Structure formats: structure tokens, C-alpha cells
Amino acid sequence: MEFLYKVRYAETDQMGVVHHANYLLYLEQARIEWLENKDIKYNELEKEGIMLPVYKIEIEYKKPLVFGESVKVQVQCSKAPDVKIGFDYKLLNPCDEVVAEAKVxxxxxxxxxxxxxxxxKHVFEILTA
Known part of the structure; x- marks a missing residue:
């Protein structure tokens, strides 16, 4: 599944390039939207007493993103969840060049x-259907 976001001025550094920390925001937003598309809502999980803290993040930056561009974020679940759930990401610029790859x-x-x-159980059943 993929999602498109506009790079905002506040996300860039003095060089006009998206600051590396802001890639995490794109990853998180895409993950939340991906789950919502599967009818799994973060706020409902939290109401059930379930939290999903980050255990590990890997990002490989390949090309810069700049203000005014869009970033396409492709996300998929990397394997059936157990105690952990993993996601793989590709971030692409408007020319469909990979600007970063990530694992969370x-x-x-x-x-x-x-x-x-x-x-x-209900999350597992949705994600493995």
C-alpha cells in the first residue's frame, strides 16, 4: 500500500532538505493509515490497553527530499505478527526514485x-487473512 505526503517547509533544514528525523513522521503516518485501511485503529488498541512502542528502526537514506516535493511512502507488514510486528518501507520522490528505505x-x-x-487475536486474524 502507498501513501502520498507533501513535504512541508517546517520539515526541512537550513539547506532546504528534509531533516533526517522527519522521515520517522512519514513512516509513522503511513503505518497508521495502513493499519486503518485494514480496520485496525491505534486509538481503539489503546482503549483496549494495548500499546505499540517502537523496538527498532533502520533507515537508509539514499537521496534528499526537498521542500515542495511530494514523498510517496510504500509500506507493508514484513511478517505475521507475534509479540512483535515489523514493517518495511520505501520512500520515493516525484520521479519515483527511492530516497530512503526503512524497517520498523x-x-x-x-x-x-x-x-x-x-x-x-483480532489483529492477528486481520493481518494474516
Whole structure:
């Protein structure tokens, strides 16, 4: 699945290039929208006492993104979830050149105990259907 975002001026540094930390915002937004497209909503998970903190992030920057461009974010779940859920990303500029590739791993965690838990059954069933 892919999502398109406009690069905003506030996301760039003095050189007019998207600051490296802002790529995380694109990844997170695409992941949330990807889950919502599968009818899995973050706020509903949180109401159920399930949190999804980031465990690991890897980003390889290949080309700069600049103000005024759009960034296309392609995201997919990397494997069936268990205690962890992983996502693979490709970010492309308007010429469809890969500007970055990323991997993000989240952990299903109980909000009460702050300990890892298995992927909730209803989420697992949706993601493995």
C-alpha cells in the first residue's frame, strides 16, 4: 500500500532538505493509515490497553527530499505478527526514485503491566487473512 505526503517547509533544514528525523513522521503516518485501511485503529488498541512502542528502526537514506516535493511512502507488514510486528518501507520522490528505505519493529505491550504481550487475536486474524 502507498501513501502520498507533501513535504512541508517546517520539515526541512537550513539547506532546504528534509531533516533526517522527519522521515520517522512519514513512516509513522503511513503505518497508521495502513493499519486503518485494514480496520485496525491505534486509538481503539489503546482503549483496549494495548500499546505499540517502537523496538527498532533502520533507515537508509539514499537521496534528499526537498521542500515542495511530494514523498510517496510504500509500506507493508514484513511478517505475521507475534509479540512483535515489523514493517518495511520505501520512500520515493516525484520521479519515483527511492530516497530512503526503512524497517520498523514495534512490540505489542500491555498498558497496565508495561510488558510485552502476544498480538491480539483480532489483529492477528486481520493481518494474516
Amino acid at each position: 519493529i514495534l512490540v505489542f505491550m500491555s498498558a497496565q503491566t508495561r510488558k510485552p504481550i502476544r498480538c491480539p
